[in-house]
Amino acid sequence: MKKLLITALAACFAITGLAGCTSNNGTNAPEQSDNAQSTNEASVEPANTEGSGDGGNSLFFYTAQNPVYEDEANFERLIGQYIRKKFPDIDLKHVHWNDGTRYEDLIAKGTIPDIVFEQVRRNTSRMVKKFKLEYDMSDLIKQFNFDTSKLDPASMEVIKTASDGKTYALPFEMSDFVLAYNKDIFDKYGLDYPKDGMTYDEAYELAKKLTRQDGDITYKGFQQHPSHYMMYNQLSEPALDPNEDKGALDSDTWLKIVNNIRRFYEIPGNQFTTTSDFPKGQMAMSVDVVENVLKWSTEYPDLNFDLASVPVFPEASSSKYQPNLNGLFITQQSKNKELAFQVIQYLLSDEVQAERQKESIIGPLNVPEVQQAFAQNVPQMKDKHIQALFALQSAMPAPRKPGLTFINPPVQQVFQPNIFEQSKDSATALRVVNEMINKQLAETKAAIDAGGDGTAYQ
Template sequence: MVKKKGYIAIAALMSVLVSACGAQGTKEGGDPAPAAPKPKEPYTLKIWGGGVSAAEFNERFKAMFAQKFPHITVEYIVNGKGTTMPELVAAGDIPDIIRFDVPSIRTSYLDLGIGYDLSELIKTNKYDTQRFVKVFMDEVIDAGRSEAVYGLPMPPYFPQVLYYNKDLFDKFGVAYPKDGMTWDEIYDISKKMTRVDGGVEYRGFSSNPVNTLRDNPFSLPILDPTRDQLADPEKWKLLFTNLKRFYEIPNNKIEATNTNENAAFSKGKVALMPNQHSVYLTIPESVNWDMVTYPIMEGAPKLAPQRGPAYLGLSKTSKHKEEAFEVIMAMLSDEIQLADSKRGITTTLNSKEIEGALGTGHPVYSKKNMKAVNHYPPTPYTQKRKADLLDVPGATQQNLVGTTFIEVAQGKVDLNTAIRQLEEKLKAELDKQKNK
């Protein structure tokens, strides 16, 4: 995502109907003809898109605005220096529509005092929120720590898949992975694919530990939702153990300082990489890749681990709430989401038709096994902390898990000690929150 200030102006298009005689026309027989609809008053609608670039917004939505809302001039604002939500609120320049995700719902929205419950607008517009994947609607309500509906889920969301380098499998005569494989099967393949050939080291497996452990198949939180401790330490041990064995394969050691090992896959020397399907993940053309379903873990549900979508909400200060909500409905329409899906952007809707169109209009994705993305339904969202408990920022929790795992994978600390130390670090972070 491009994080720079950007504005899009979608010109207001209006036509004024004037009769030839300057007066109301008549029907045949002398009855007055119906008056032409009064043009809507033009105004400027401000939309804050977070990290989504102006170019992407323009590609996805500009034509729709010109057709459906010709009287609206859209001022599109990208998160950047001087245009963060706290800065905009401090300046009194608050957008009408705000894009936020679950990790930023508080810092970029609710804690700024601009949150607005969409429930009444949903009711008056008879808007069917059941058209969305249920876990996405449930998560935004839970993250808001109330019964309020602060946003509607906007594509994309980020389901986990398993990428593989076809050229390396061909080079070493190993069969490609298939949809529906288990972690044990992927481990066996990783051992076969880890080797030194012609003086070049080839790794069978690489991952971003923070990403892989956070988006786990159990939807396991880090901090316990109801107590000030690590959630289910035994399951965390299971997750650590499952991933650690890949870095115990000779010549497949984990990087010492880099938690984002995904870059190694892009160099063409790694055979397998678990990662999210994301239009923001760029793999060089030089890598002949494809994907299969994310591996299944014994004892875990057969679901696709995922990172949820962003949401479109309104600011309570907006003077155009009714029409801004109409804009949100249009941005999340079947028509727009079908076009998104063809670009490779995963839908937030319960629609097999739109799911099935994933990547069909994209020059790269149209040649890949995109069925792997939606082969399994998305996992439930990770349960949030109770509203009356202090919390630790999600990024802080994730980094603690990632750095702890790397120490285990490097053999610097044994698993039981590491899990105990992780819990101690989480409690120390909670103490910091208490002392703020």
């Protein structure tokens, strides 16, 4: 039964929620959520409704992300059981986002959640703030003496930026990227395996040696999705200007970021296709989300692979991707804010996070003993170097002045279509997308000034 659950978790994580719905331009984007379509529906008046709880020990928990929690048994196993254990008197109600239980549906019924589980970077604005549910937890953090220093600093910065300098959420689940490598291919050509902290230059040299035709077999040396690489770039370069409502892709650092990965796909035979072909056995290295790696380990038990950290830039030698983060929000309408915060505080305890890590769910605690528990309940990962996930620190997102206009910058379009389809040079591709960002920012500001919610490009 446990094996079946793990398989289901890996599969669900890999295809939706945290790790990869299809975005509007057809690229695979980790944080495109399954509730995205609600932003395209008729506008709903924000709620001034009181929370659905009646005070006392009633608590309404709403999971707007991760379809794993659509199954009530999974919610109970991964979240509910811990709440009931610590707070046995709580009357816990859980609802997952779906047709009939979207934000606007709950608001129309006057049933506002106490706690919302939601994607932070984009959906703080286009969902939580759109429906006027945001609530700053700073005073509760002080009141209950919650130690945020144990939380991933980059995740806290993501929240701060999305919360206009406040704390509308606390980090809860993270999707992370790792390099998987095929040991058989490395052994075949007598090359040393990748190590944690390998630079992109070293990865590039390996990719050139491992991209080859061997009889009827074509080997690709390296695949890394450029959209993910750009969105969560390890040099912390902003796509939106930190101080003004304009794009920021016109920098030498962005040119370096683009050219760094572009060279891999100019190796003859190593053009970008997809990272997900790795388990077919003809790809030497693939940078992908750990949820996909877990799925490969289950579906391809004979695949001889191991893990290393994502390649790094020499000037940011300890930095992996920026966080791809889901957080827990308390709504301003909740009548039970203190109880809701105590529940969140317990869910972020070492005890609970270690148990969740065993089920291969990455949490935000920078506690070695908790991190070392990762995937202990996944037999297929027993001999894998899973600590590669924790060998580096999350890159810090660039801070941005509160009050500026937010859009989801379409950085994926630098490569697709501008480079891959239209063969533009890197500087031109960046300029084209930067102009697109400026246009989208202007349209968003105009929509807000006209009384709209400004979520068209979020």
